[in-house]
Amino acid sequence: MSLTKAERTVILSMWDKISAQADAIGTEALERLFASYPQTKTYFPHLDLRPGSAHLRVHGAKVVAALGDAVKSIDNIAGALAKLSELHAYILRVDPVNFKLLSHCLLVTVASHFPADFTADAHTAWDKFLCIVSCVLTEKYR
């Protein structure tokens, strides 16, 4: 699966708006993840995951920054996320099913913040993009 030219354009055009609220969006996506899929909290026993916590904000910001790296190198996401891919494979070892859950929560967050921009085309582009990111992050698992 790869992004069409049109899909890349959609993502790049929305990215400015998203990155302007990067921290809020990252934090909210994580809050949504933990509210809908409480089992995902098992990966964060070392963090304070209560809504509003500084830990959540820091981690949410990290997640969106990494997505930003992928967007900036949208023609070579595997290259941009190579180090993160190794981190997830050898250290974090987050079960692959969870990438779909976080991807869904990111989509929901973007939909709620940017309803006019989140057309059916944009929905497709973002879903594919997050799918590709998830694949890259799990590709060294075995």
Add this chain to the structure above:
Amino acid sequence: MVHLTADEKSLVSGLWSKVNVDEVGGEALGRLLVVYPWTQRFFDSFGDLSSPDAVMGNPKVKAHGKKVLNSFSDGLKNLDNLKGTFAKLSELHCDKLHVDPENFKLLGNVLVCVLARHFGKQFTPQAQGAFQKVVAGVANALAHKYH
């Protein structure tokens, strides 16, 4: 059985009362067909599904989306007995329509995205959590009679 807290029940019914079920149904089904184009396999008779605009504007898609969401709406009135409520529909989707239950999960998640788009900030993480339980319950109920 779906286990919603009292708060979750009130979040769900509060938001659902503001939903235009007919419109949201069409949008959700349309987005399913656009975002996950392989789902079009069930709708050969629907005519033009050749582009996102064609899908979202297709009158058969809108009509069918309306049907689907009205049925979902019935489920919301019977959260304590989703399996009973959807028993006949489950048999239909297995025996006559031959729909992989994975599609119920896909549609459920697309519906959640559409609700987020419509309600914005009001669709809080807690509201989403409640709706995720409901769509999972409905998906399970629709798969329950499969054999």
